[in-house]
Amino acid sequence: MSDLPDRRLNAYRPDLAEERLRGLVSADNYVVGTTCEVTVPVVQLRARPELECGTDTELLLGEIVHVFDTSAGWAWVKADSDGYVGYVPDYTIGPVIKSPTHIVTAPRTFVYVGPDLRFPTVQPLSMGSRITVVDERETRGTRYFLLDGGQAVIANHCALVDADMANDYVAVAERFLETPYLWGGRSGFGIDCSGLVQLSMAMAGRQAPRDTDMQAKGLGAPITRDELRRGDLVFWKGHVAIMENEHTLLHANGHTMNVSHEGLEESINRIGWLYNQPTGYRRP
Template sequence: MTALPDRRLNAYRPDLAEEALRGTVDAARYVSGTPATVSEPVVPLRPRPDEAAGIDTQVLFGESVTVLDRTDGWAWVKSAFDGYVGYVRETALASGTGAPTHVVAVPRTFAYTGADLRTPAAFALSIGSRLTVVGESETRGTRYLTLEGGRSVVAGHCLPAGAPASEDYVSVATRFIETPYLWGGRSGFGIDCSALVQLSMMMTGRTAPRDSDMQAAGLGTPIERGELHRGDLVFWKGHVAIMEDEATIVHANGHTMSVARENLDAAIARIGWLYEQPTGYRRP
């Protein structure tokens, strides 16, 4: 019997499936979907249309999605960034897709109501948020970028779209130190282990799958523990950590409930009683 495609990355239900799955899965109807843009700062992507459902991941301000269905205030979407499928509130989406000119390049920043740090902050933005800039200004020596809709962000907190924040994704990951751990989190306000890898790599122009099992299966190449150095990955069942150096990991974890540094040997001993030994090591 042929295994069905991974539901995290393939949109199908008995009544509806994405057009790309025609001939692969059975559904009453197939659709290509319509483009939309995330219009709220950080939006939970849920496995079912229910606020009580845990979150699988998050989509960020300015990211593009394909909307496959809209029912009772919920939209069933597929992320254009990593292909993840889930449900978001319709109110978190704007129709169509724009052409982002910039990306937020610091863990967190504010969108102000005016081009001045003394004006009220309208909302906060996470690293990785996509922005469409329509103008620039300067107030008391600080440059601001004006967004569609009139909000302003500090220019020094942003980079042009496509420009890497660093060549070293580990240096990006360490900027998240003490960020709260959040299951399914994928932002500078709360993040989980695999999103730390994915988001840090994204900011250096690299791509990574969303979940740790996907990363363990195909991100980079397998190596032995004795080969570990900066930037390599250590996997446990359901967990991933980044090597900062030959002895230290950086990971978003439920022990400290934050992104933290930890000695690798100590982490293996601490984690082992519950999750056994590491399942593998990879060099992305």
């Protein structure tokens, strides 16, 4: 069993597997998958098609997935961005109709029924959501991007999908301060430690694996504690934090239940009694 590919990054079941695993795993059928996109602001991705199953990660509006199977109200998918595999309710995805033109860059924003901040909102969106802009309007000095159907978002909360990204991913992470901690969370509404690393890096044009163990093994290069500087990562078993400078770190954590600042020494002493000492340090 231990020789099987990581189920988080490889889609396989006894009855079905993704085509690229042919010859590596045994399954009754192999499929390439159908390309779809997420059609809701945030959806939880789970290891099993059960609402009682805990969240592995989250997918954001406009993100691309490959769908291998749909059954009993669930879709078995693989995220295009990081390769994560799991189940989402089938109503949360749909065919790709138009390519996204913009990405949300504010931690959180709203979609309005029209281009006016006094209008009712339709739904909230998280940083990282992808939208298709069809026009622009200005109301009382505020610029709006129009979506299909006349809905609108604040233009200053978005950027072109191919625009130059922020150079400092730590500055992006700092914008999530006091965002609630959420196991498996990966959005401005709730986020976990490795989700904060991944989403912040993505907004700086850098790819990162989703889970802490993946990041600890393959993100950047190992360094020593004495070498720590801004942007480096500190790992414990099941946890990761981002260094803001040589002495202070930033992390989504279950102690404060939000994204918070903490001194490096303070965090090592506090975490140590339960999770022991850091397992490693890396420079991504």
